[in-house]
Amino acid sequence: MRYQEVELLAIGAGPSNLALAVAVEELAPAELARNTLIVEQRDDVVWQRGMLMPWTQSQVSFLKDLVTLRNPRSAYSFVNFLHATGRLDQFINLGCFTPYRMEISDYLRWVARTLRDARIEYGRRCVAVRPNHTGNGDGGVGEWIVEFADGSRVVSRHLVIGAGRDPHIPAALAGVPRDRMIHSTEFAVRMGELDPDRARRIAVIGGAQSAAEMLWTAHQAFPAAHCTMVMRSIGLNAYEISKFTNELFYPSFVDEFHNALPDAREQLLREMHRTNYSGLSPDMLDTLYRQMYVDRLTGTERIQMVTMVDVADARMEDGDVVLTLLDRKTGARTEHRYDVVLLGTGFVKQMPGIVQDLAAAAGVDEISVDRHYRMGLPASYTATCHLQGVNEATHGIADSLLSVLAIRAEEIVADLLTHRRAPRLVGSAQSAR
Numbered sequence: 001m002r003y004q005e006v007e008l009l010a011i012g013a014g015p016s017n018l019a020l021a022v023a024v025e026e027l028a029p030a031e032l033a034r035n036t037l038i039v040e041q042r043d044d045v046v047w048q049r050g051m052l053m054p055w056t057q058s059q060v061s062f063l064k065d066l067v068t069l070r071n072p073r074s075a076y077s078f079v080n081f082l083h084a085t086g087r088l089d090q091f092i093n094l095g096c097f098t099p100y101r102m103e104i105s106d107y108l109r110w111v112a113r114t115l116r117d118a119r120i121e122y123g124r125r126c127v128a129v130r131p132n133h134t135g136n137g138d139g140g141v142g143e144w145i146v147e148f149a150d151g152s153r154v155v156s157r158h159l160v161i162g163a164g165r166d167p168h169i170p171a172a173l174a175g176v177p178r179d180r181m182i183h184s185t186e187f188a189v190r191m192g193e194l195d196p197d198r199a200r201r202i203a204v205i206g207g208a209q210s211a212a213e214m215l216w217t218a219h220q221a222f223p224a225a226h227c228t229m230v231m232r233s234i235g236l237n238a239y240e241i242s243k244f245t246n247e248l249f250y251p252s253f254v255d256e257f258h259n260a261l262p263d264a265r266e267q268l269l270r271e272m273h274r275t276n277y278s279g280l281s282p283d284m285l286d287t288l289y290r291q292m293y294v295d296r297l298t299g300t301e302r303i304q305m306v307t308m309v310d311v312a313d314a315r316m317e318d319g320d321v322v323l324t325l326l327d328r329k330t331g332a333r334t335e336h337r338y339d340v341v342l343l344g345t346g347f348v349k350q351m352p353g354i355v356q357d358l359a360a361a362a363g364v365d366e367i368s369v370d371r372h373y374r375m376g377l378p379a380s381y382t383a384t385c386h387l388q389g390v391n392e393a394t395h396g397i398a399d400s401l402l403s404v405l406a407i408r409a410e411e412i413v414a415d416l417l418t419h420r421r422a423p424r425l426v427g428s429a430q431s432a433r
């Protein structure tokens with residue numbers, strides 16, 4: 001069985017841990033960078049794999065890349081990527097601050113390829129993390145044992161989890177067979193599985209950007225399909241894009257949010273909700289509305305909006321997916337038949353399963369992180385675990401976005417450098433080795 005020992009293990013090669021790797025290379029001693037391993041479950045780095053349609057764009061400026069806000073002179077900047085790949089003049093000429101998602105994805109892959117010291121290993125899905133007790137009877141833990149789907153193990157003193165969030169599949173829809181339902185995290189990859197002759201009635205659940213992008217893509221790809229968007233809200237809405245509230249996405253705002261009283265944090269998250277959730281980009285909104293207008297004009301209506309409903313139940317009957325919709329206005333229940341259901345239902349709000357399992361193994365009842373994203377662990381632990389991208393409740397709405405990555409990575413590296421001075425406790429679990 002394959003076994004490795006590293007000082008820093010980062011789970012997930014998404015933007016969060018790539019920013020971390022860049023920060024380790026630029027800010028930490030070379031021996032730590034050389035002893036850093038990033039593990040990625042997929043065979044390559046792809047940003048938003050499930051929603052990587054060629055026309056989709058990032059919603060934040062290209063200057064909010066993995067590093068520029070921390071070190072504008074870095075070799076790992078988006079601008080240097082464009083320069084190195086011979087596309088800088090083309091990008092400048094486009095005159096656009098928000099790159100295509102594809103370009104961001106290419107940039108991330110380029111950074112992953114270009115890293116000098118930190119290593120990335122692909123095709124390694126972490127399935128469990130457990131503390132390696134010293135066996136001295138004092139509860140001491142100085143390292144983690146991380147297990148992978150292929151049975152291999154890595155022992156690491158420091159762990160950073162940047163594995164994204166778990167997809168949310170509403171309980172009412174949990175029983176719909178996999179070949180009839182696609183969550184947005186898999187959409188671009190699995191859309192090709194759909195048979196245009198069979199996917200004639202498509203339901204898209206959700207009223208935000210991902211749902212709208214799937215609706216639009218399905219409408220364009222399947223000319224014979226009728227596409228219904230099913231949502232709880234009163235109708236589609238634009239993202240809130242005020243430059244005033246956008247200032248709250250500055251990395252410098254994290255301190256203010258973190259120090260805020262509970263009521264103020266709640267107000268900030270509530271009032272900023274539509275800057276990132278439950279909204280559509282103005283372009284997408286306009287595109288859909290115009291399409292529906294033209295369809296009505298020409299008598300070829302294929303898009304339908306069903307608003308203010310909850311999906312109360314789903315079952316299979318005569319080869320159809322039958323959704324029971326509960327009308328929030330009247331309380332009436334109606335049944336509707338579809339061939340395929342697309343889920344734009346977002347992500348689970350709670351901590352990802354991998355973090356919850358780690359907490360349970362460490363005897364931690366309530367998962368929390370400090371200002372430096374370090375997870376609260378028993379005092380007897382010198383092993384550390386930092387969590388990236390899942391701390392919206394304590395670090396603000398920008399936590400899951402690119403906006404704060406560069407600075408957050410710096411803060412985590414600074415915290416790691418402080419903690420690596422503590423004496424090392426070696427675990428007793430022989431099975432780890």
Ligand SMILES: Cc1cc2nc3c(=O)[nH]c(=O)nc-3n(C[C@H](O)[C@H](O)[C@H](O)COP(=O)(O)OP(=O)(O)OC[C@H]3O[C@@H](n4cnc5c(N)ncnc54)[C@H](O)[C@@H]3O)c2cc1C
Pocket residue numbers: 011012013014015016017039040041042046047048051057058059060124125126127162163164165210354388389400401402403
């Ligand atoms: C459709 C969509 C569009 C978005 N657009 C924007 C945008 O325009 N601007 C913006 O700032 N943010 C956007 N976001 C938010 C997005 O969360 C961040 O941009 C960013 O991707 C977060 O990076 P991350 O590294 O924390 O997580 P992720 O990007 O989710 O990366 C996590 C990585 O971990 C890997 N992984 C997961 N589990 C394991 C495991 N068990 N073992 C090994 N590897 C694992 C995954 O394969 C993945 O590569 C968007 C999100 C979505 C869903």
